[in-house]
Structures are given as C-alpha cells and as structure tokens.
Amino acid sequence: MKYLAEYRDPEVARKIIAEIHRVTTKPWVVMEVCGGQTHAIVRSGIDQLLPKEITLVHGPGCPVCVTPLETIDQAIAIAASPGVIFCSFGDMLRVPGSSRDLLTARSAGADVRIVYSPLEALQLARENPDRQVVFLAIGFETTAPGNAMAIIQAEREGLANFSELVCQVLVPPALRALLASPANRVQGYLAAGHVCTITGLEEYREIASNYKVPIVATGLEANDILEGLLMLVEMLESGRCEVLNQYSRSVRPEGNLPARAAVDKVFGVADQKWRGIGELPGSGLRIRREYQKFDAARRFAVESLKVSEPAECISGLILQGLKKPDECGAFGRRCTPESPLGATMVSSEGACAAYFRYKPLN
Amino acid sequence: MCLAMPGKLVEIFEEGGLKMGRLDYDGTVNKVCLEYVPEIELGQYALVHAGFAISILDEEEAARSLETWREFNRLREKEGAVAFDNRPVKVGE
Numbered sequence: 001m002k003y004l005a006e007y008r009d010p011e012v013a014r015k016i017i018a019e020i021h022r023v024t025t026k027p028w029v030v031m032e033v034c035g036g037q038t039h040a041i042v043r044s045g046i047d048q049l050l051p052k053e054i055t056l057v058h059g060p061g062c063p064v065c066v067t068p069l070e071t072i073d074q075a076i077a078i079a080a081s082p083g084v085i086f087c088s089f090g091d092m093l094r095v096p097g098s099s100r101d102l103l104t105a106r107s108a109g110a111d112v113r114i115v116y117s118p119l120e121a122l123q124l125a126r127e128n129p130d131r132q133v134v135f136l137a138i139g140f141e142t143t144a145p146g147n148a149m150a151i152i153q154a155e156r157e158g159l160a161n162f163s164e165l166v167c168q169v170l171v172p173p174a175l176r177a178l179l180a181s182p183a184n185r186v187q188g189y190l191a192a193g194h195v196c197t198i199t200g201l202e203e204y205r206e207i208a209s210n211y212k213v214p215i216v217a218t219g220l221e222a223n224d225i226l227e228g229l230l231m232l233v234e235m236l237e238s239g240r241c242e243v244l245n246q247y248s249r250s251v252r253p254e255g256n257l258p259a260r261a262a263v264d265k266v267f268g269v270a271d272q273k274w275r276g277i278g279e280l281p282g283s284g285l286r287i288r289r290e291y292q293k294f295d296a297a298r299r300f301a302v303e304s305l306k307v308s309e310p311a312e313c314i315s316g317l318i319l320q321g322l323k324k325p326d327e328c329g330a331f332g333r334r335c336t337p338e339s340p341l342g343a344t345m346v347s348s349e350g351a352c353a354a355y356f357r358y359k360p361l362n
Numbered sequence: 363m364c365l366a367m368p369g370k371l372v373e374i375f376e377e378g379g380l381k382m383g384r385l386d387y388d389g390t391v392n393k394v395c396l397e398y399v400p401e402i403e404l405g406q407y408a409l410v411h412a413g414f415a416i417s418i419l420d421e422e423e424a425a426r427s428l429e430t431w432r433e434f435n436r437l438r439e440k441e442g443a444v445a446f447d448n449r450p451v452k453v454g455e
C-alpha cells in the first residue's frame with residue numbers, strides 16, 4: 001500500500017538501527033509520548049534491537065488511559081438517564097469506572113452506541129429529535145477539532161438535543177509537569193506526530209528551550225519512530241536541545257490553522273484531571289460560555305464523584321514513564337484485557353495492553 | 363484512535379453545509395469530513411483522525427524521507443556494514 005509499506009520495511013529498519021548503534025555513546029532515557037507509537041514499538045520489537053544504552057519509556061499519550069474515573073462515572077450516569085442515546089468511541093466502553101463500565105450500563109438497559117466520529121453522533125441527534133444524544137468527547141489535541149466542529153454544526157442547525165461530555169487533554173502541559181517532577185529521568189522526547197499535525201511546533205520549541213530537552217515530532221510507523229529516535233540521539237549526543245520534525249509529510253510548523261481556530265472558538269483552556277496522574281493546571285479544554293448549552297455535564301447536572309482507583313494498579317506510574325507494565329504485580333495475572341483493572345490494559349493504545357499482546361509473560 | 367495510514371481522496375461532496383469526502387484505503391472507502399483541509403484535491407492523500415482529515419500528506423516530504431532511507435542503504439552497503447553491528451561504522455562523507 002502506498003505510503004505505508006515503506007515505513008515498515010524491515011531492511012530500512014535494520015539500517016536505521018545500525019545507524020543508531022553507531023551514534024550512541026552514552027546512556028539516554030527517551031520517552032515516546034504517543035500510545036500508537038508504544039504499540040508500534042512493542043509490536044515490531046524495536047525496543048529489543050536498540051543499543052543497551054537507550055532506555056525507552058512509554059508516555060501518557062493514550063487518551064483512553066488518562067480519562068479520569070469521574071468522567072466514566074459521569075458518562076454512566078448520563079447514559080442511564082431516561083431518553084438518552086449515549087455515543088462513544090468503542091475503546092471507552094470497557095474502561096472501568098468506580099463500580100462498572102459503559103458496557104455493563106448497556107446490558108442494564110442504557111442505550112449506548114459506538115461511533116467513529118462525533119459527526120455520527122450529530123446525525124443520530126438529527127434522526128432522533130425526541131431523544132437526547134450525548135457524545136463522550138475524549139482525547140488529545142487530535143480529537144478536539146472534530147468535537148469542536150460537531151458543536152459548531154449543532155449550533156448552526158439549532159440542534160437542541162445534542163451535547164458533549166468533554167474530557168479533552170493537552171500534551172504540552174503534561175510534558176511540563178513530567179519535566180518539572182523531581183522523579184523525572186527522561187532526557188528527550190518523541191512527540192506525537194498527529195498531535196503536532198494539529199498544534200504545530202511552537203509550544204514544543206518553548207518546552208525544549210525552557211527545560212533543555214530535545215524533541216522530535218515523530219510519525220507512527222516503526223521506521224518513523226526509528227528515524228525520530230536517531231534524530232533525537234544525535235541531538236542528545238551533541239548536546240543540542242532543538243525541536244526537529246521527522247513527520248514532515250504531515251506536520252507543518254504552524255499546525256493545522258483551520259482546526260486550531262475551530263478548537264479555539266468552542267473551547268477554552270482549563271485545569272484537567274488525568275487518570276493516575278492527578279490534576280494538571282491548564283492541561284484540558286472546557287466548552288466556552290457561548291456554547292455552554294452543549295455541555296452535557298451541565299445539561300445533566302452530573303456531580304464529580306470522588307473515587308479511588310484499584311490500589312494495586314500502577315498505571316499512573318506507567319503513564320509517567322516511571323514504571324513498565326511488567327513491573328506491575330497484577331499484570332497478566334489478575335489484570336488482563338479480558339478483565340482489566342486499569343485503563344492502560346483496556347485501551348487498544350494502552351501500554352499494558354501492548355505488553356500483554358506482544359510480550360506475554362514468560 | 364490514531365490511524366497512521368493515509369487514504370486517497372476519491373470523492374468530494376457537501377453534507378449539511380460541511381465539506382465531506384471519501385478516502386480510499388486500498389479498496390476500503392471511508393467517509394471523512396474535509397473542513398480542516400479545505401484546499402485538498404481529488405487524488406491527494408490525507409491523514410484522518412476520528413472521522414476528520416487532519417492533514418494533506420505532503421508527497422514531496424514523504425519522498426524525501428524515503429530517499430534519505432534509500433541513501434542510508436546505499437552508503438551502508440558500500441561500507442559493507444552489518445545490521446545490528448554495535449561497533450562504530452564510518453558512513454561516507
């Protein structure tokens with residue numbers, strides 16, 4: 001397939017890996033931010049072929065994994081309200097809330113539907129004028145433009161029965177929090193190519209210069225990741241702290257301007273809780289006052305519940321790059337994709353799920 | 363959620379005031395919203411996230427990275443380097 005096979009060609013991978021071996025002289029800890037990259041790495045086994053000096057740690061870049069328990073509980077409460085059609089990406093259905101997940105709510109009679117785009121939820125709202133249609137708007141900067149467009153369009157059409165339960169998270173504030181933490185050991189970042197496609201590179205330049213870390217905006221295929229890693233190691237070895245763009249076939253320095261404008265129109269920056277990490281200042285998006293009537297949390301008056309996460313789940317540490325999934329005592333035993341304890345095991349982009357799938361316990 | 367694979371634009375149409383299109387992924391055709399890539403033309407490749415095209419694939423840039431990799435291959439073959447070799451290898455000037 002065009003523009004895919006080349007980026008997975010093992011011959012190319014071997015050459016880039018050899019090149020990484022050649023340039024690496026010191027130990028380096030590197031984080032790949034995006035969950036899609038984590039999967040590509042574990043699936044292709046790249047991590048096994050790198051010089052022993054390089055430690056890859058998996059970052060918080062799985063939107064499903066960082067969605068807080070409160071949001072799931074709110075989603076379940078709304079889905080269980082009479083007359084509601086609750087729409088979500090499929091990945092969210094099995095994410096455990098404090099006592100159950102959306103799938104269980106569905107078996108108990110809630111009308112929960114899987115959609116692939118917020119526009120499908122909008123279509124359901126048009127087709128069901130007597131029902132309230134709620135879309136679970138989660139994700140990073142990549143999903144925000146679509147979620148903004150659905151609200152803009154609902155406003156344009158005067159759709160009174162559409163709303164979104166919003167849990168949008170932003171990558172740069174999370175990187176700043178990780179970098180400011182005394183426990184931080186990451187020296188360079190592979191930034192998520194699709195997030196950078198939307199946001200551009202400005203904020204990353206600021207982070208690179210403030211925290212003296214090199215960053216490479218990197219694509220999602222194995223060879224993209226290897227090339228990004230090579231660019232990163234070259235910067236680390238020569239002491240440069242710049243932002244480079246490996247994924248130039250998609251990422252423009254200014255990002256996607258129409259998408260950024262739409263997000264800005266509908267959403268404002270707000271403090272946001274991350275599952276397993278806690279509240280990070282300015283790390284989320286909230287619907288602006290002008291569009292408040294599309295805010296499902298207001299429409300259904302769902303209160304934030306204080307809930308605790310399963311004690312033995314260390315997904316918070318995993319999301320911060322402090323632990324790896326196989327260091328969790330429950331991994332592959334009490335916690336599997338069939339009966340997950342934490343979101344990093346449920347989500348197809350979660351680090352625990354990647355390890356379970358591609359690196360089973362010996 | 364991230365679909366890394368680019369699809370080729372085979373149809374453009376309007377729906378409810380939004381610019382929409384169909385992308386062909388080697389025979390599988392998906393409907394996407396094109397509002398965020400307004401300048402896209404038929405035959406171009408786009409990257410999609412949750413039903414929205416988020417960028418037009420820059421074929422020149424794509425070709426450039428593939429060319430770099432080919433160059434890599436050529437240089438390393440000339441040097442007779444062994445893949446996974448841990449020893450320092452000199453790459454041509």
Ligand code: SF4
Nearest residue numbers: 313314328335342352
């Ligand atoms: S293996 Fe399960 S319990 Fe352990 S950290 Fe991962 S999700 Fe949590």
